[in-house]
Amino acid sequence: MPLSPNMRAALFMTVSLAGFTVNDAITKYMAETMNMGQVMFVRGVFATLFIAALAWHQGALANLRLALHPMVLVRVVGEVVATVTFLIALAQLPIAIVSAVLQALPLAVTMGAALIYGETVGWRRWMSIIVGFAGVAIIVRPGFEGFSVYSLVALVCVAFCTGRDLATRRIPERIPTLLISTATVLAVSICGAFLVQPMGGWTHPNTFDLFLLACAAGLLLVGYQFITISLRTGDISFVAPFRYTGLLFSILLGFLIFGDIPDFPMIAGSAVIVVSGLYMLYRERVVGRSKAASESVGPSMAPDGL
Numbered sequence: 001m002p003l004s005p006n007m008r009a010a011l012f013m014t015v016s017l018a019g020f021t022v023n024d025a026i027t028k029y030m031a032e033t034m035n036m037g038q039v040m041f042v043r044g045v046f047a048t049l050f051i052a053a054l055a056w057h058q059g060a061l062a063n064l065r066l067a068l069h070p071m072v073l074v075r076v077v078g079e080v081v082a083t084v085t086f087l088i089a090l091a092q093l094p095i096a097i098v099s100a101v102l103q104a105l106p107l108a109v110t111m112g113a114a115l116i117y118g119e120t121v122g123w124r125r126w127m128s129i130i131v132g133f134a135g136v137a138i139i140v141r142p143g144f145e146g147f148s149v150y151s152l153v154a155l156v157c158v159a160f161c162t163g164r165d166l167a168t169r170r171i172p173e174r175i176p177t178l179l180i181s182t183a184t185v186l187a188v189s190i191c192g193a194f195l196v197q198p199m200g201g202w203t204h205p206n207t208f209d210l211f212l213l214a215c216a217a218g219l220l221l222v223g224y225q226f227i228t229i230s231l232r233t234g235d236i237s238f239v240a241p242f243r244y245t246g247l248l249f250s251i252l253l254g255f256l257i258f259g260d261i262p263d264f265p266m267i268a269g270s271a272v273i274v275v276s277g278l279y280m281l282y283r284e285r286v287v288g289r290s291k292a293a294s295e296s297v298g299p300s301m302a303p304d305g306l
Contacts, residue, residue: 009234012226013242019223021249024095025257026216030209031091035199039213040087040192042205046217047185051178054221060176067183071170075180076187078164083188084195085157092150094260099250100139100270101154106277107132108162116166128280135272138265181224240281244274 003011030039055061066072089098107129114121121129140151171180196202205213230239247270254260262270 006234006238009230009239010242012230012233013239014245016223016226016230017243017246018249019219019226021095021099021246021253023216023219023223024090024099024250025253026212026219027087028090028095029257030212030216031087033209034203034205035196035201036084036087036091037192037195037197037199038203038205040083041189041196042192042210043213043217044185044189044192046214047220048182048189050217050221051185052182055176055178055182058176058178060178061182064179066175067179069171069175071167071172072175072180072183074167075164075171076184078160078167079184080187080191082157082160082164084191085153085160089150089154089157093148093154094258094262094266095254096247096251096260096262096270097139097151097266098154099247100266100273101136101151102158102161103244103247103270103273103277104132104136105158105161105165107273107280108158109165110280112162112166113169117169122283125280125283128276128283132273132276132280135269135276138269138272140269141265241278244277247274 027039027043034042052061086098086102089101110121110125111129113119136155140155141147168180251262254262
C-alpha cells in the first residue's frame with residue numbers, strides 16, 4: 001500500500017533527523033581524541049567540499065558577491081558562534097541533554113519574531129513559550145545539584161541559533177540557498193582552524209578518524225536533502241512535529257554509544273518543552289501563521305556548520 005504524501009514527508013523528516021543526530025554522535029565521539037577546534041576544521045573541510053561541489057553543479061556560485069549581503073553575513077556570524085558553543089557543550093554534556101535544550105529553539109524564534117519583527121503572537125502562544133522555557137530550566141537545574149555551566153553554554157547556542165534563523169528570514173530570495181550554505185560552512189571551517197591551537201593543538205588524525213569526520217559531513221548533506229524533500233512533499237503543519245524524533249535518537253545513541261541514562265529532570269523537562277512546542281504549532285495552524293516556528297528554524301534545531 002503506497003504511503004500518502006504526508007506520511008512520506010514524515011518518513012523523510014525522520015530520516016533527516018537520524019542523519020543529523022548520528023552526525024552529532026560522531027562529533028561527540030571524536031571529541032575524545034581531538035579538540036573541538038580541530039573537529040570543526042576537519043569536518044568543515046569535508047563539508048565545504050561537498051556543499052561547494054553541489055552549489056557549483058547547480059550554478060549557485062555564479063555571483064559570489066551575493067554572499068556579502070548584510071543578512072547573509074549576520075547569519076554566518078550567528079552560525080559560527082552557535083557552532084562553537086554547541087560543540088563545546090556537546091563535548092561536555094550527554095548528547096540527549098544538549099538536544100533537549102535545543103528543542104526550545106522554535107519557541108525562542110517565535111519570541112524573537114514577535115519582539116524584533118513585530119509579528120503577532122497571541123497570549124496562548126506566549127504561555128507556551130513561557131512553559132517551554134520552564135522546561136529548559138528543569139533540564140539546566142540552575143542552583144541545584146547536577147547543574148553544569150556547560151548547560152548555560154547550550155543556552156548561548158540557542159540564542160545565537162535564534163539570531164541566525166531570524167536573519168535567514170530577511171535574506172532575499174534571489175540569493176541561492178546553496179551559496180549561503182557554502183559561505184557558512186567555509187566560515188565555520190576557518191573559525192575551527194583558528195581555534196585548533198587555543199583549544200589544545202593539533203592531533204594527528206588517523207585514516208579512521210578522517211573517515212568518521214567525512215561521514216559526519218556527508219550526513220549533514222544527506223540530512224538537508226531529506227529535509228528539503230520532506231517540506232516539499234507534505235504539509236508543514238503535519239511534518240513539523242516529527243522533528244522532535246531527533247530527541248529520541250539522541251537519547252538512544254547517548255545510551256548505546258556513551259552509556260548515558262537520562263534522569264528524571266531531563267525527561268520531565270524534555271516532555272514540557274516538546275508539549276509546549278507542539279501546542280504552539282497547533283496554535284499557529286489554528287490562526288494560520290505557521291512560519292514562525294514551522295518554517296523559520298533549521299530542521300535539526302542545532303547548528304551544524306550549514
